Amino acid sequence: MVEINLYAHKLQKLNKKQRLKQLTWKSILAGVLVLAVLMIALSGFSLVVAGQNQALTDKIEAEKAKIKNLEPVESKQVYLISKLDAFGQLVKTQEKHQAVAEAVFTLLPDNTSLKGFQVSEEGLINLSGSVPDYPTLLELLSRIANSRDLGVPVVSAKVNSIGVSTGGGIDFAIDVLIGVNQ
Amino acid sequence: MKTNIFYDKKLIFGAVVMVGLMIIVFGPILGRLTERLAVNRQLKTEMTKLTEKSTALSGIDEILVSQRVEKMEEVFPSQKPVVQLISSLSQISAQRNLSFGGVTLKPGVLSQDPKAKGGLSDLEFGFQVGGSFNDISLFLNDLENTAPIMKIDQVSLAIKSDPLISREETIVTADISVSAYFQPPPQSLGAITTPLKLLSREDEALLNRLFNFASFEAVIPTAPTGKSDLFGVGL
Numbered sequence: 001m002v003e004i005n006l007y008a009h010k011l012q013k014l015n016k017k018q019r020l021k022q023l024t025w026k027s028i029l030a031g032v033l034v035l036a037v038l039m040i041a042l043s044g045f046s047l048v049v050a051g052q053n054q055a056l057t058d059k060i061e062a063e064k065a066k067i068k069n070l071e072p073v074e075s076k077q078v079y080l081i082s083k084l085d086a087f088g089q090l091v092k093t094q095e096k097h098q099a100v101a102e103a104v105f106t107l108l109p110d111n112t113s114l115k116g117f118q119v120s121e122e123g124l125i126n127l128s129g130s131v132p133d134y135p136t137l138l139e140l141l142s143r144i145a146n147s148r149d150l151g152v153p154v155v156s157a158k159v160n161s162i163g164v165s166t167g168g169g170i171d172f173a174i175d176v177l178i179g180v181n182q
Numbered sequence: 183m184k185t186n187i188f189y190d191k192k193l194i195f196g197a198v199v200m201v202g203l204m205i206i207v208f209g210p211i212l213g214r215l216t217e218r219l220a221v222n223r224q225l226k227t228e229m230t231k232l233t234e235k236s237t238a239l240s241g242i243d244e245i246l247v248s249q250r251v252e253k254m255e256e257v258f259p260s261q262k263p264v265v266q267l268i269s270s271l272s273q274i275s276a277q278r279n280l281s282f283g284g285v286t287l288k289p290g291v292l293s294q295d296p297k298a299k300g301g302l303s304d305l306e307f308g309f310q311v312g313g314s315f316n317d318i319s320l321f322l323n324d325l326e327n328t329a330p331i332m333k334i335d336q337v338s339l340a341i342k343s344d345p346l347i348s349r350e351e352t353i354v355t356a357d358i359s360v361s362a363y364f365q366p367p368p369q370s371l372g373a374i375t376t377p378l379k380l381l382s383r384e385d386e387a388l389l390n391r392l393f394n395f396a397s398f399e400a401v402i403p404t405a406p407t408g409k410s411d412l413f414g415v416g417l
Binding site: 021024025028031032035039042043045046049050052053056057059060063064066067068070071072073074075076077078079080081082083084086087088090091093094097098101102104105108110113114115129 | 193196197200204207208211212214215218219221222225226228229232233235236239240242244247248250251254257258302315319322323326331333334337338339340363365367368371372374378379381384385388389391392
């Protein structure tokens, strides 16, 4: 008698399904376990970061207290820095003016009466005044022409007017450009 | 077969519940962690700035910086240097044996917006000095190296030889107009984390030039002037 198992195929299918179910459960369980471990790790890391933050906050407070103690030094440093820019500019301008003032004093011969002079930032001097005679005027013009020998950096000079004044002297008006940046 | 379907549904339901729970639990944990990491980054940046500032401040010579501030206040004051200016001018002219007078003062505006012109203000001052040509030349040189810092705006010279005094000596009268400068100090230090600007070599050289400026003590009258407190018991 030949025994024919009619359920063999069905049993095989059922077995396969059972195994799949078991695998699914195991996978879910493994997934849950992995996630739980991950959760614990993240929570732990978060706690470590929180601890670090607390330590940093304490250190920051200590540094702030240290800086607070040095506040007088800081205020002095800030004061100096705030004034330096303007002070530097003033010193530069002053040097130019000093050069111009020295130049004027070197150029003028004795007995010259200066009615006025104006100086621009670029070093242009408008000289106007009077000299008692022609030799003094010539001396003045010669000094301007040979200014380099006197150590005055005259770049250019222009005689605007020369005329005899009512008092007998000679009036003059001369523009002299000094090379203040040289 | 019916049990199987029920079992499958349970399985799917269980999986969905688990995922939901994970989202509920993980969401806040991840959120808090992100927040803490951001705070951590911020604190580290702040700490670096503060450490740098603290180190820079510790490296500053307190005595030297105090001396420089004191000299800067003499040379480039924070307030209108009216008294110092008059005192310096009269004392330099006396040193150079020059007559000093004809003082005119333009004190400028009484209050000014400190932000205007970068906070830089000036005080115009006119005066007349008389003496020898050489002394006036030296006086002008001295003027630019005297505290408070000033700039010669205008010089009008009258040069004449006076034969009654000396044939050689040249008598000069100079009408001089100068501007003295002042700048109010900064109002605040700013935030504690604001980096401290250090002095460059050029700044150091400029600060060393401060000490080339001669200072004269302002002469303040000691004798009682004006109203006095009649009820003061002199304690």
